[in-house]
Amino acid sequence: EVQLVESGGGLVQPGGSLRLSCAASGFTVSTNYMNWVRQAPGKGLEWVSAIYSGGSTYYSDSVKGRFTISRDISKNALYLQMNSLRAEDTAVYHCARGNTGYSSDYWGQGTLVTVSS
Amino acid sequence: QSALTQPRSVSGSPGQSVTISCTGTSSDVGGYNYVSWYQRHPGKAPKLMIYDVSERPSGVPDRFSGSKSGNTASLTISGLQSEDEADYYCCSYAGSYTFVVFGGGTKLTVL
Numbered sequence: 001e002v003q004l005v006e007s008g009g010g011l012v013q014p015g016g017s018l019r020l021s022c023a024a025s026g027f028t029v030s031t032n033y034m035n036w037v038r039q040a041p042g043k044g045l046e047w048v049s050a051i052y053s054g055g056s057t058y059y060s061d062s063v064k065g066r067f068t069i070s071r072d073i074s075k076n077a078l079y080l081q082m083n084s085l086r087a088e089d090t091a092v093y094h095c096a097r098g099n100t101g102y103s104s105d106y107w108g109q110g111t112l113v114t115v116s117s
Numbered sequence: 118q119s120a121l122t123q124p125r126s127v128s129g130s131p132g133q134s135v136t137i138s139c140t141g142t143s144s145d146v147g148g149y150n151y152v153s154w155y156q157r158h159p160g161k162a163p164k165l166m167i168y169d170v171s172e173r174p175s176g177v178p179d180r181f182s183g184s185k186s187g188n189t190a191s192l193t194i195s196g197l198q199s200e201d202e203a204d205y206y207c208c209s210y211a212g213s214y215t216f217v218v219f220g221g222g223t224k225l226t227v228l
Contacts, residue, residue, distance in 0.1 A: 103153035
């Protein structure tokens, strides 16, 4: 059974850093493309970042230069390093497995990141 | 403001059909056949309902169907059931620079 479990969220001050983790089971992270998608309070879904099986990475303009997506093959895990955090980064962050046609077929429940002083 | 435009809410009675629209541009919805739809119940993870405009993942009832005309994609739910009440989000590939964009979401109420 495919499962994705995020962790690492919490309260952080503006300008601070957090590293989100996504533990995967039931499939191999390195052979799929993986995404991070977030949802701010009262807002819709927003794509954040993706990493392909070959290692290519993609970022939304809103996080480019501040966030870094990566994976650990030995741990079968996905990560999102978030630096220079802003209030507008406050959201629930989901990891999701990529599917055909740039869709995502499995999602984690998400981890809440709150950026506030 | 989301890149793709969806109605904030739609409603229908059990057994009826509803259609949710998703309007983009020639750079996303109109330019690629990579539109997907997600269902989200409160407190739950999003669930993929449609991919590649009109394909259903296994396990998704055939009451759910997708289509596209020009820059507008649509999700139609026929034979509405109470468990269909949820938020629905459309999503489209938007090229190698922007990558993926979502709609703002539509709240479906089953009356």
